[in-house]
Amino acid sequence: MGSQVLSAGAFLRKHHTSVNPRTQWAQNHGGSGDFLEGLKGSSFLTSAAALNGRSVSSRLPSGQLEITRVKDANQHGPSDSVVNAVRFHPNGQVLLTGGLDKKLRFFQVDGVRNTLLHEVHFEDMPLMDAGFVVGRGTDAAAAESAVLVGRRSFMYLFDLQTARAERLTAPSSMAQKSLERVAVSPSRLTFADYGNTGSASSLAVSSDGRYLATGSRSGTVNVYLRTDFDAASVREKGGACSVTPAREVTSLTTDTDTLSFSPDSQILAIGSRMKRDALRLLHLPSMTAFTNWPTSRSPLGYVHALDFSPNCGFFAVGNAKGRTLLYRLHHYERA
Numbered sequence: 001m002g003s004q005v006l007s008a009g010a011f012l013r014k015h016h017t018s019v020n021p022r023t024q025w026a027q028n029h030g031g032s033g034d035f036l037e038g039l040k041g042s043s044f045l046t047s048a049a050a051l052n053g054r055s056v057s058s059r060l061p062s063g064q065l066e067i068t069r070v071k072d073a074n075q076h077g078p079s080d081s082v083v084n085a086v087r088f089h090p091n092g093q094v095l096l097t098g099g100l101d102k103k104l105r106f107f108q109v110d111g112v113r114n115t116l117l118h119e120v121h122f123e124d125m126p127l128m129d130a131g132f133v134v135g136r137g138t139d140a141a142a143a144e145s146a147v148l149v150g151r152r153s154f155m156y157l158f159d160l161q162t163a164r165a166e167r168l169t170a171p172s173s174m175a176q177k178s179l180e181r182v183a184v185s186p187s188r189l190t191f192a193d194y195g196n197t198g199s200a201s202s203l204a205v206s207s208d209g210r211y212l213a214t215g216s217r218s219g220t221v222n223v224y225l226r227t228d229f230d231a232a233s234v235r236e237k238g239g240a241c242s243v244t245p246a247r248e249v250t251s252l253t254t255d256t257d258t259l260s261f262s263p264d265s266q267i268l269a270i271g272s273r274m275k276r277d278a279l280r281l282l283h284l285p286s287m288t289a290f291t292n293w294p295t296s297r298s299p300l301g302y303v304h305a306l307d308f309s310p311n312c313g314f315f316a317v318g319n320a321k322g323r324t325l326l327y328r329l330h331h332y333e334r335a
Helices: 008-015 035-039 228-235
Strands: 067-070 083-088 094-099 103-108 115-121 131-135 143-151 154-159 164-169 200-205 211-216 219-226 247-249 258-261 267-271 278-285 303-308 314-319 323-331
Touching: 008 035, 008 115, 008 154, 083 131, 083 314, 094 131, 094 314, 211 228, 211 267, 219 228, 219 267, 219 278, 247 278, 258 303
Parallel strands: 083 303
Antiparallel strands: 067 323, 083 094, 094 103, 103 115, 131 143, 143 154, 154 164, 200 211, 211 219, 219 247, 258 267, 267 278, 303 314, 314 323
16 A cells, blocks of 8 residues: 555654654634634633533435535635645544644634634655544543654654644654555454555445545445454455455545545445545445435535544535635434
């Protein structure tokens, strides 16, 4: 694969204090309101109310998806270049964006105002991906940092409480020196991707661990069931295993380099940055694609980043024009 998937939790715990001192040059451009006043110790970052009060979603119907476009998530801070990263904070109220303009931005997302909270400029790294790092504490929504990667041999850890960035070098054992994608996840399985001859380009695991998806440069996406892997692992006595995917998605014909599962594991979003409007949504319980969206009139552009909000009510799409499109999924009561 051309991208490196990191177990960020273990890596950051090991290297957080052992590499370079905190970076002083990262330029804080403020935004609408003081960043520390708006974030430090506030409900945006430290309250789990958005998650704890969340009701279990009902089964999502297949076929037709009730979806409406709302105001762009980054309408008050569009990127000057490609948006490569869009990630919702675990509390569902904050969205970060990052791109080739070297700027990390934070927005309070409500679908109407989408207020810009803060932006930071990184002089030596165009951003290829970013993600929030959630600690092991009892408050699952209290992610206090974000990890940022680009086409560099190092990454940045941005502390949300102090608004300061720390540069971290990659482990010496890592063969790849260009870090372009990051995923915060538990340990991965070792397996052979069905029908793939070395052209894998993306990988995603659902939050409940039930599904695993791989994308390829040919456009095919394989969706696997974890139960199939478990059974194969028993047969192979813990070694590398090979299973047949539950579904092969072949509706895209260019590199499927972006995959994102909804937090309730009912939707898989599949995107390709190689062709305009190349986006599909797969209904996982039935393993069928939604037929009514997107359409030829959906102004997606070239899709570079995808993410769902924690309650699944919002779906964000970052594109090559520097915009982060925002959609409301009406099946979900809470955004």
